[in-house]
Structure formats: structure tokens, C-alpha cells
Amino acid sequence: MTSSKWLKIIPVAFIMYMLAYMDRINVGVLMPYIQKDLNISASSAGDIAGIFFVGYLILQIPGGILATKWSAKKFIFILMILWGLCAMASGFVQTEGQLKVVRFLLGVAEGGVWPAVLILLANWFTIKERARANAFWMACLPVSAILMAPISGLLLKNFDWQTVLILEGIPPIIFAFVWLAFIDDRPSDAKWMDDKERTKLLSDLNAEQSKSVKSQGYGAAFKNKTVWGLVVMYFLWMTGFYGYTMWVPSVVSTFTKDPATMGWLTAIPFTFALVGMVVNSIWSDRRLNRVQHVVTPLIIAAISMVAGQFVDSPVLQMVLLSITAIGVYAPYGPLWAIPTAIIPAGVVGAALGLQNAIGNLGGYNGPKFVGVLKDATGSFHAGFYFLAASLVLAALLTWFLGRTMNVQKANVPNKPTINKVS
Template structure:
């Protein structure tokens, strides 16, 4: 055998570099701008709950009328859900939200100029019409920025604007009522969305590749992770829009959301009135400050529940368990005496009905591909939010009929129980935990 000389020592291939850490700028740029935007929307939607107890003798509203004022918003809310979702997905979520923001700000200010009850109903309907498309459009935007393993936390941090709006704005609305007419409260609170529209236009991009404030490497990282999520989804999640909305899990989610939102808004609209009773007809500033307490608790619980949901992948439990707690607290609140125990139970109820938001809205993204999830989420939000009409109106009508809010809140508990049953039994075969950790998802891309 011929000696060929010393042989090179085999070298091990260099280790593959670790995937880059998920960029942090998404959380600092996208979430705060979107949260403030929707916080202003939620203010213009819910400020009426603080105003209604102090409108005596102006528009002569009965409890049923007050419930209708709160609920008619959601009749308008239905119409632009799916069109706005499709526009956001096919055209631009950024531009869709901008147009709706300007329109709802103008409608909110004009609602302070009404002269009759019928005009107030129409104004609230129009406000709901323009606000209706914002929710699904922003969910589409977030789906372009946050992979599934982060989706519940991203949703919850954005949706934290709901309780945060009440924490900050209920005292503000109460103070403004002490300074002047409820009409001026509505007119002035419609102005901030018009100002924030400018910030939205310059700060938000539809997807990472179009953002000026992150590096190319960061944008590629996010888009690769989202592409991996899409590739891993089951084939049943694709297909036409009609195929998407005909799937049993989507129909179940509509039912869950309807029953949950009926209880949610029934509680929310009447919370300031209940607190006003506890304070023995306290001032609007005092009621506003006390109303902020349950929503502060709700904010913390909402974020913690979403983080737990992302960590474990247990979406159904993260929706069902808080609602069970809410049912118990809502019923106990009607049975106990004393301002402090009832206030504590109001805090528990508020936390329970807000906690499912992040996990619930992470579920459609796990079931459906991006190209069809827009319509599915628009349909879920549109039909589910009809509960926002049913809840306030039922409580108002039953309070007028019985002279007590006990029956109304018992009915709200029944609606929440129906939501628990549907999410526990109806989604069992379909909702699966997110299985891939961050490293696997990046390598798959």
C-alpha cells in the first residue's frame, strides 16, 4: 500500500448558531400605539355607563331606556366587522383603522349634541358602526407581528386597554361631570381619537418588512416564525372563507363569545350604577374613582392569565375557569350585605370576565390560516358582540320589572354558564396547545 502521507484529522462541522432572540421592539412600538388607540375607542363606548346615573331629567331615560342606550351600540357594531377584516387582510390594517378612527371620533363628539332619546339611540348606533371594524382589523395586524407562541400575551397586552381605559377614564369622566354638562363630556372625549390618528399613521406598519424602526434581521426573524406557524396548521384550516366559517369550532366560538359578552357588558354597563348605590348616591367623581378599582384588578389578572395560557397552551381552561369564578362572584354579590364585601366581589367579577380575552382570541389563529382567519374573527366578533346589546338591555328591563338588579345579574350568570359549557365541551376536539417552543419554530422556518 502506498503511503500517502499524514492524513488530516477530521473536523467536526461548526455548531449551528443559536437562533436570534425574539426582537423586543415589537412590544414597545406596536402594542402601546394600538392599546392607546383602542383605549380611546373603549372610552367613547363606555363613558355612557358613568354618565347614565347622572342624566336624570334631561332625556327622561328609564332603566330599560338606559339599557337600550348601552346596547344599541352593538347593533351598529355588527355591520363593518367582516368588511373591515377583509380590508385589513387584503389591503391594509393600518389604513383601515385610521379611517375608522377619524369616523368614530367625529361620531362620538356629535353624540353630545343630541336633543331627544331617539337621536341618542341613533348616535350610539352610528358610533358602534364605525368602531365595529377596529377590533378585527387590529387582530389581523397583531397576527402579522406576533407568532402563535406569543399571540395570547400580545392580544392580552393590547386588550389590557379595556380595563385600563376604565381605570383611567372612569375617574376622568366623573370629574368632568362635576365640572359641567354630560353633553360636553361626550363632545370633548370624541376629540382625542382625531389627534391619535396622526400618531397611528406615522408609528404603525402593516408588517415587519414595512417598519422603519426594526432591523432587517429582526423583521426576517418574525416573518420566518409566522411562516412556520402557518405551515404547521392543519389542512382543514385552509380553504375558502365559507369553509372557514362553516367549521364547527368557529360556530362554537361564536356561541361562546355571545354568551360571555352578554354577561360581560351587562356587568360593565351597570357597574357604576351599583357602586353609586353602595356609596349612597355619592358624587360622580367618587363613583368614578371607585369604579376604577375593579378594573385595576382585572388588568393584572388579564395579563397573568394570558401569560399562563401561552406558557401551557391550555386555551380552553384559561377561558372557562375565570368565567366559573365570575359566575360565583356575581351570584354571591347579590346575596351578601355590606359595602366592602360587595365591592370585593365586584373586583373578583371584573377580573373574571376580563381574564379570558387574550387566550380566547389566540384560538382562531391556531385553527385557521392567515388568509381566512380574518373573516372568521370578524364573524365571531360581529355575532358574539350582539351579546353587548342583550346584556345591558336585559338587566335594565328586569330591573324596571322587579325593582331590583338581582334577577338581571342572575340571568347574566346563566349566560356565563352557557359560555363555560360551550368552551369546555364544544372545543375539546379542536383546540390544541401550541406544541413548538421558540427554538424549534425558528429552525422549522
């Protein structure tokens, strides 16, 4: 493992996206206070949280194109400034409608970051290294929740929710200049890199590129049934994932009225989520198995979600919330190894774009329906049943896709099954 690029690229990308993910965590922590101050329903609260993902869709595909043809470094720098300004603007809103507009624009600004970072990492890490690079980077998701939930809670103890949003919009703007100073688009631009190290890396990357299959574009991806199976599966998973992430602070707020305590308690499930995410990815690599390591956590999460509706003890509820967090986060590593295993090489790039773009709309679906059902029934029970059902359907669809492709590959000599994909 070449050390310099791992120490130079990954930590900066990690912090950058951790700041982006903060905007999906803090809204959950702040939501009880936003609802009270703006006098809005749980359904409207779901809209406020979820409309972010409608905006998020817009730059998913253009973001990858701009990062490839122009500069991932400069593109992300501009987006960091824009999302920081949008995050700060959230603190100046006076109405529900204004908050929805700003959250939508925040989603637009952050939507181009994910595909741009994947392009950046592909410019720096070989195929053999890329899974680890992606995994180290994606670990920022639970880490962001672990850190930002307590920070938001502590800030709430001293400031109102508007001021908290303004304060939490400042770090991305500052860190944008750190990003600009430390990140280079490709090894050939990196003055800090040893010449021998750079030459070897560029040689390896060029050799891989010369063997790569030319992309058949989005037209081919749209026509591929397996691609749409993965899109639907990801949509169902994100429905459960973001429905849980958005509403878990509101559930925890029923345990305590102190915002700082609520923030610390909210961090507990996400701490277990980080451990589960790392352990499941390592275990999946050792077993060379992907499907089981996606299906099993999703089923466990669904069961614990349902079980949580039958207990009254805050301690037991926290235990079940933690098990659910493990289940909804753990599939991240193994899941992103599946598309490259079951989709033709010429289609996989566009397929990943569609999967992330359309599938992330589940981030609107989950919070919204939990809010609607909360308003209709007066409790979170029905909403969490809905999220559990989404996770079960995602697990079944993953199992079906894996089984279908195993059958197909069994008829082709020397082809590994999906459960033997490295």
C-alpha cells in the same frame, strides 16, 4: 424578542384601542345622569348602551378584508376620525332617539378596528410571538376602564354629561395623526427598522406564510358545528361581560352621590380585572391549559354576581364586584387560543371573524335585558341573575366543546388535547 417592533407598534396600538374602549366605559358612568336628564327608563338605557354593538357588527368582516387588501394603517386612521366625530356628536343630542342613532354610528366606526389591528399584528409578529402581542394589546381593555371611569367622574364634577362626551371625543381625532405617523402596515415599509432586523423578520414571516393553509372562506365556517358552538359561547360570555361593564357604575352610584368618587370606585373592580387577566393568561400558558382557565373564571364570576344580590354592605358589594370583574375579564387570553386548537386551519380565520362579529351582539343583549328587568322589578337583582346564568351557560358550552374535541383527538395518534395547546 426583537425589541424595536414591540416598542414601536404595541404601545401605539394599545393607546389607540384604549381610546376606542372608552366609549364603552363612559356611557356606563354617565348613564345615571343621561337617564335623569332625558327621562328615560332602564330598558331604554340598555338600548342606548347596547345598540353600539349592532353597529359594531357591520364592519367586522369588511374591516378585515380592507385591512388585508388595502391598508390597516390608513383604514384605522379614517375610522379614528369618524369615531371621534361620532363620540363628539353624542354630546349634542337632545332626545333618546338621537342618542341611539349616534351610538349606532359610533359602533359602525369602531367595528372595523378590531379585525384591522389583528391583521396589522399578523404582519409584524410571527406565530410564536402573536399570542403575546395580542395579549399585550388586549390588556388595553381593563386599563381603559381603570383610567376612563375616574376621568369621566372628575369631568362630571365640573361639566354636564353632554360636555363630557364632547371632550372625550377629541382625543381619538388627535391621536389619529400620531397613529398615522408612527405605524407602518408591514416591516418592508418601516424606515426606522434596522436592515438586518427587517430582513430576518420578513424571512420568518414569509416562511410561515409559505406553510400556511389556504382559507376555505366563510362558507366552510358557516357549515362547521364547532364554529357555531364557539359563536354561541362568545355571545353568552359577551352578554355577561358587557351587561356587567355597562351597569356596574350604576350599582356603584348607589354608594355615593359624588360623581368623582363614583368614578374612582368604579375603577377598583377593573384594576383587579387587569391583574386577573394577566395572571390567568400566564398561568394558562404555564399549564398549557385553555378550557379550565376559561371555565373556572366564568363560574367564579357567576357565583359572585349571585352572591352580590344578598349583601347590603357597600364594602362587601365592592369586593364581590371586583371578584366578578376578575372572572369576566380573565378568560380573554386563554379563550382566543381555543379556536386555533379545535377548528381546521383552513376555516379558523373565517371562524374568528364570525365569533367576534356575531358573538359581540351579546354586548346588546346584556345591557338591554338588565335594563328591562330593572324596570320590571325595580332592582338590579333579576338582571344580575340573568347575567350570571349567561356566564354559566358560556362555561358549560366551553367545557363541552373542549371535552368533545379531546375525545376526537384522542383517536388521532400524536395529537395533543385542547388542554395541551400552547
